[in-house]
Each structure stands twice: as C-alpha cells, then as structure tokens.
Amino acid sequence: MARLNDGRWSSRPEALVRWTGVGPARDRLNPRLLASSGGTPAENRSFRSRRFTGVVQAVTLIVCSMLCISAPASAQTDINDVHVVPRVVPNSKDAKNAKDAKDGAKPKNEDPDNLDDLKDLDGAIVPATTASNPAVAQPAVSAPPAVGAHVRPLKVDVDLVLVPVTITDPMNRLVTGLEKENFQLYEGNAQQQIRTFSSEDAPVSIGVIFDSSGSMASKMDRAKDAVIEFFKTANPQDEFFMITFSDEPEVVSDFTSSVDEIQNKLIYAVPRKRTALLDAIYMGVSKMREAKYPKKALLIISDGGDNHSRYTENEIKAMVKEADVMIYAVGIYDRYASAMEERLGPQLLSDITELSGGRAFTIDNPNDLADVATKIGIELRNQYVLGYRPDKVVRDGKWRKIKVKLLPPKGLPPLKVYARTGYYAPAE
Numbered sequence: 001m002a003r004l005n006d007g008r009w010s011s012r013p014e015a016l017v018r019w020t021g022v023g024p025a026r027d028r029l030n031p032r033l034l035a036s037s038g039g040t041p042a043e044n045r046s047f048r049s050r051r052f053t054g055v056v057q058a059v060t061l062i063v064c065s066m067l068c069i070s071a072p073a074s075a076q077t078d079i080n081d082v083h084v085v086p087r088v089v090p091n092s093k094d095a096k097n098a099k100d101a102k103d104g105a106k107p108k109n110e111d112p113d114n115l116d117d118l119k120d121l122d123g124a125i126v127p128a129t130t131a132s133n134p135a136v137a138q139p140a141v142s143a144p145p146a147v148g149a150h151v152r153p154l155k156v157d158v159d160l161v162l163v164p165v166t167i168t169d170p171m172n173r174l175v176t177g178l179e180k181e182n183f184q185l186y187e188g189n190a191q192q193q194i195r196t197f198s199s200e201d202a203p204v205s206i207g208v209i210f211d212s213s214g215s216m217a218s219k220m221d222r223a224k225d226a227v228i229e230f231f232k233t234a235n236p237q238d239e240f241f242m243i244t245f246s247d248e249p250e251v252v253s254d255f256t257s258s259v260d261e262i263q264n265k266l267i268y269a270v271p272r273k274r275t276a277l278l279d280a281i282y283m284g285v286s287k288m289r290e291a292k293y294p295k296k297a298l299l300i301i302s303d304g305g306d307n308h309s310r311y312t313e314n315e316i317k318a319m320v321k322e323a324d325v326m327i328y329a330v331g332i333y334d335r336y337a338s339a340m341e342e343r344l345g346p347q348l349l350s351d352i353t354e355l356s357g358g359r360a361f362t363i364d365n366p367n368d369l370a371d372v373a374t375k376i377g378i379e380l381r382n383q384y385v386l387g388y389r390p391d392k393v394v395r396d397g398k399w400r401k402i403k404v405k406l407l408p409p410k411g412l413p414p415l416k417v418y419a420r421t422g423y424y425a426p427a428e
Contacts, residue, residue, distance in 0.1 A: 159393050160195070161187075164295070164326060164357055165384040165404055166418040174375075175415055176382050184405040185388055196387030203237035204380055205255070205291030207284045208262070211302035213246045213275040219332050219366045220271050223301050226330065226369035227266060230299060231259045233377030241287060242266070245280035246273040247308055255290060277302055278309035278316050281352065285323045297358065297380055299373075300329040305345035313348065320355045321399070322424050327353045328376045329360040330369060357420035397427035 163185065167175040180197040208227055216223060231240070242253040242262050253265045281300070288296045306313075320327065329349040349360040361372045386404065401422040408415050 159389050160387055161390065161402075161423060162196075162294075163386045163388075163402060163404065163419055165386060166357075166359070166379055167384070167406065168416045168418070170413050170416075174379055174382055175412075178384065178406075178408075182407050182409065183384070183386060184407065185386055186403045186405070187388075187390055187400055190391060192388040192390065194386050194388055196385070198385045199382070201235065201381040202295050203235060203239075203293045205288065205293040205296045206234075206238060206240050206380075207287060207296075207298045208240065208242045209249075209280045209284050209298060209300045209302075210242060210244045210266070210269060211246075211275065211277070211300075212244045212269045212271055213303075214271050214273055215275065216303055217271040219303060219369075220269070222366040222369050223332070224266050224269070226301060226373040228263060229370040230373035230377045231262065233374060233381070234259060235381070239292065243280055243284055243287070244269050245276050246271075248276050249280035249283045251283070251287065255292075274308040275302070275304065275306055276308045276310075277306040277348075278311045278313065281316050281327075282311050282319065285319055285325055288323065288325050294324075296324065297326040297328060299376060300327065300349065301332075301369075301373075302329070302345070302349070303332040305343075305348055317352060317355060320352055321422070323356070325356060326358040326380075327356040328358040328380075329353050330372050330376070331360060331362045332366055332369065333362060333364070355421060357418060359418050393425075395426050398425055399423075400425055 165183070167178060169175055176199065178199075180194055183194060183197075185192045185194055208230075210223070210227065212220070234240070236257070239255050239257050240253070240259070240262055241251065241255045242265060243249050244252050252268075253262050256262065277300075281298070284298045288298070329352070331346055331349050333346055346360070346362050353360045361376070363369065363372060390400070399422055402420055404417050404419040406415055406417050
C-alpha cells in the first residue's frame, strides 16, 4: 500500500501513486509532471539548475568520446609511408623453456619423439640425434619455408649438347637448305641420335677484337670499314661489344644493341705500339660470360701474329676448347713479312678458329676486307644447329671428341664441314 499526501493509505502500488509533495522522491519524477504539479518557484529553479548541469555533463561526455575515437585516426600516416616490419617468430623451444623458467619449472629433457624438440634444417624437420636414437635415414616431414628463408635452388640436368655447323662448297660459298637426314653425328666412335635440328636466324652475342697496333697504320681505314660492313648484317636483337688491342687489350664498348655506339668508339682507334693478340682473345672469351644469348661469336681483325702477350698459345687454345664461343678471324698479312710472329700469324688464327667451330679468312688486299666481313655476318645467321644427348653420360670432366659427317644430296660437289671438334664433359 502507498501513503497519500493527506496521510491516508491507498490500495494501489506506490509506483502508480502521483507524488506532489517535496522530498527525495521528486528527483525521480518526469520533469513535465513536475512542471505541471505547480511546485514553488524555488523548487522550479532548483530543477532547472540540475537539468542544465546534466546537459553540460552529457555534452562533455560526447566530446570526450569523439576525441578518444578520432585520436588513433589522426595519428595514422599515408599508406605509402607505412613501413611493415616482418613479424619475428620466436623459436618454440626457447619460448617454452623461458615460460617454464618463469613458472619455476625445470625445462623438459629433449625427447626425439616430441615434435616440439625436432630440429628444422632448410625447410625439412628431422629428429634430433641422441644416444637412444642414432641418426638413421627416416622420411623427413616437409614444412613450408618461412618468408625470407634460404631455399636451395632447383637443379635440372639436361645433358643436351648443341653443335653449330657451317657448310660450304668448293668455291667457299655458303650451302643452305639441307635437312636433318643429311647429317650424322659422332661422339668418339659412337654415332649419336640427332634429337634437335634447326637452321633459323637466332640472335647472337658478338664481340669484335680490333687490332690497333702500329703495323696496322696503312690498313686502319679499311679495317674500320670492314667492321661497319659487318654490322650491316646484324639483327635488331643482336648485342655487341668491342675490344681494341696494341700493347694490351682494352674494352672500349661494353655490350650494347646500338651499332652507332660501336662505330663512334671505333673512330678513336689509333695505330700504335706492339701486338698483344692472345691477351685480347683471352679478354674477349672471358667477356662472353656476360652475354645474354646462347649463340656467341668473336670476330678478330688483325694483320699478324702476337709479340706482346702474357698468355701463351697453348693456354688460349685450352680456354677456347672449354668456351662455347665461335671465333672468326680476318687476317691481313704481308706475304713478305720478315718477323717470325707475322709469318706464324695465319697458322695461329687458323688453329684457334678451328677449335671453336669458326674459321679464318686470309686476304692479301685490304680492299677485300669489307666483303669478307659481310660474308662472316651472313654465315653466322645461316648455320645448322644439331642437338644430341650422349648415350653414356660420364661426369669426369674429360674431353669428348665430336665429328659431324655430311650425307649430301645427289648432284652436289664435295662440301666442307665446319663444326666444333669436341667439348669438356661436366665434372659433377
């Protein structure tokens, strides 16, 4: 029951009885009910004061909430300036021991049967070696390598030997249009099956080795013209570099696809001093390690032998046999040369070019230089490439002798075959 204003009791619950007096109960009433109750002016002012205080508190609360929400947003930077640091994953075993030490427990003994105690080696998880579990061959549990972890590169052994071949007739003219059936290939005494055959014009990495020694003084202009004519046969995809040599070789132009750049460097070649031909060949073959095409060739333009190299003829021949580089040479010789190295020059270039599968051209008239250079450029782009896999692959690093035999179509004259004489087998 609820007590009424006049002291009487009512049978209705107290929550349903309208309070019109003063006292703490008024603070819980609806302000509209209080305004209509006809309270005293002092009571109304007190109510308005409390209502104003409540509004101020509410506004303050809202402002504080907005500041708290916007603070993290205002601290963010542009997405392009965010530096993401990779998360460092602690070793599970170390973390576990640290936790046990913190809790006062002793670390557990290493148990090879427990996966937590397995050791991770290069992405494969193998059991740790203990006295009770010696290291035996067990299947490793594959685990994906972590981001940034070192992964061994994949090795694939192909064992495919490629042999570039050039065919000429008795007039030294290039022979094209032959088919796979016109060739036989031997490694040692065993005939090999030709698995790949092509005669397409593939891009070439070419190095020009230009003689600028003092003996080239009367032939320098025509030698430069020969280089220009040679480059006229180039394809847009080909790349070139150039080495000039006198007392010592020098790379005057690095690999480039710009013929104009080579020609501009060639202008500054001045005949002087002695001839370090073998050193220049060594530098050219070494430079070919930077080539981007599998087909590589060197063009040597010189007038004689060597008289100022550190490397010997045998050292250069051994290097050429190991390198996958064809060497062509244009020799401008004086038939009345008195110096021994000049008389031996033609044979030197012939031996080196033959080892590589290329060939040497000897001319007496410097006016023929341009025609020969053009011929070499055309020949480089009209070769046959034979590919085979040896029947017996023995990785002993030894020399393997190669011989290409030709079965020409009927009606053709005797043809000449130019190809590599062999290769070194891989050592591992």
